[in-house]
Amino acid sequence: MAVPLLDLRLQYAQVKDDVQRRMNALCESQHFILGPPVEELETAVRDYTGCGHAIGASSGTDALLAILMAMGIGRGDAVITTPYTFFATAGCIQRVGAEPVFVDIDAATYNMDPVKLGEYLRKKCHAGPDGRLLTAAGNRVRAIMPVHLFGCVCDMDRIGALASEFDLPVIEDAAQAIGADYPSSSGKRLRAGAIGEASYFSFFPSKNLGAFGDAGMATCREADLAAQIKLMRNHGMGAQYHHEKVGGNFRIDALQAVVLSAKLPHLDAWHAARRRNAALYREEFTKLGLLDRITLPVEPYAASGVKNHHIYHQYVVRVPDRDKVREKLTAAGIGCAVYYPIPLHLQECFASLGHSAGDFPESEKAARESLALPIYPELTADQIREVAGALAKALT
Ligand SMILES: Cc1ncc(COP(=O)(O)O)c(C=O)c1O
Structure with missing residues (x-):
């Protein structure tokens, strides 16, 4: 008997009626860019994950780009992640002009090894003249980006402790981990996407929550950062045709949002x-x-x-x-x-x-x-x- 790696037709059969009903309603409205369907999904993801703010994006990759741009990370900066992940994690760091810095994974979980992260921060970085943490190449360390690979959350207590010690924000690469829970030592159950300062999900069709094409979502804790990510998602545009920043077109399609809203309850x-x-x-x-x-x-x-x-x-x-x-x-x-x-x-x-x-x-x-x-x-x-x-x- 042949067994495929994935067969999405079986999942579609479960959501078909709801997806088609929602898609039909959207087609009747002819409102395809942002608006209520996107807001409905953003609210549902916020409630599901417990994150502060959720901002739909055209892919996981674009959600990460919007986050990095919103945090002002660029040339002269560095972001720490692991080399055992999908390309986009480090690709986006390099695309905004920053240095991707790698620390190795833990052999058992495939996730960032907090011991190696500590060693990197303590032994390989140095303080610049203004006291800021610099890499060997002289770039300023701006964030730590652990990847919850294969659907298991990283050791966020230990990574978070190092982030606090070195005063660095944590950006979770939660592309593969929407809905994954983490038993924080604080006694709280935290969910991927609601642990670090910012995070993002991918809704690539093969993901546990998959769109009918590319889609993603950025999440973050603070309203100010959410406003910046929203700005970056839409050409840095606040009031119509007033561009406060140079952003991109990182908007999620309303068509993808209705598909995802139909799937999320499952x-x-x-x-x-x-x-x-x-x-x-x-x-x-x-x-x-x-x-x-x-x-x-x-x-x-x-x-x-x-x-x-x-x-x-x-x-x-x-x-x-x-x-x-x-x-x-x-x-x-x-x-x-x-x-x-x-x-x-x-x-x-x-x-x-x-x-x-x-x-x-x-x-x-x-x-x-x-x-x-x-x-x-x-x-x-x-x-x-x-x-x-x-x-x-x-x-x-
Ligand atoms: C770990 C990881 N990071 C980033 C991405 C990028 O997401 P997307 O394909 O939605 O752009 C993916 C998805 O493939 C991923 O698995």
Whole structure:
């Protein structure tokens, strides 16, 4: 039996009526740019995540650009992130003229390692003449951007403590993590997008909450920053044709907003189904005796009692001889993918940063070993058994 990596048609069947009703209403109104459908989605995302403000954008990438521009981050600045993430995280930092600075990931979670972040801030940065924190290249460190990779929130207590110590804002890359919960040591359940000073989500179609094309959303804590992000989203325009800043066209389409508004009420059930699938995989891999050959994803917050402790945007295992295993699974009709085969510090476009192989060993190792298996909510138990069986065969 072939099992695809993702089949969005099954999800569409669940929301089709509501999506079509909303789309029809929008078509009748012929109001496609911003307006009530976008505001409805922004309010729903704000309420769902508990963030202060939510601003719809044309993609996750554009949401991040709007945030960086709104924070005035540009030439002479630096933002700290990890090299094991989708390109846009660091691409946007470079696009606004700032220096992307990488710290390595934690091997178990694939997320920014707070110990390495601390080492970087303490040992590799220095204070400039005005006391501001500078990178070795002389750029001013302006923000820390941890990435909640694959749907599990970073260790935000430890990252937040370092951010406070060095007086830096945190921008969450929550592109893959809408709805992911974090059990903060304050005793509060916090949700991705509502932890740092600013954050953003991607609604790329394959995301847990996916649009019918590109879409994204910026979130932030303070009203002043929200106003700046809104300004940047629409050509820096306050009053009509009065441009206070040079922004861009980063507006979310109203058509995408109505699709997302129809899907959002289903999101928690879809997250739960993804977690159920992850638990089924564990059972199957255990039965097949594979646990000493493959490494399963960890669930660092499972015991905390928060609901969406992992939302499994991707279900990523580590396997020996990954490329061979991938070939065998593909030949057997099992959808699988590599996120991400080349860590960002080794990408051609970042050659000017001067990194070489060996600089971020955990990111490089993850890029060699990781393999994403199908995890979408509508997978059946039979399909999961099929994938597990095919993986067992591919490992022999
Ligand atoms: C970690 C991460 N950051 C940023 C992005 C960019 O989002 P988008 O594709 O919506 O521009 C993505 C989405 O692919 C992502 O997974």
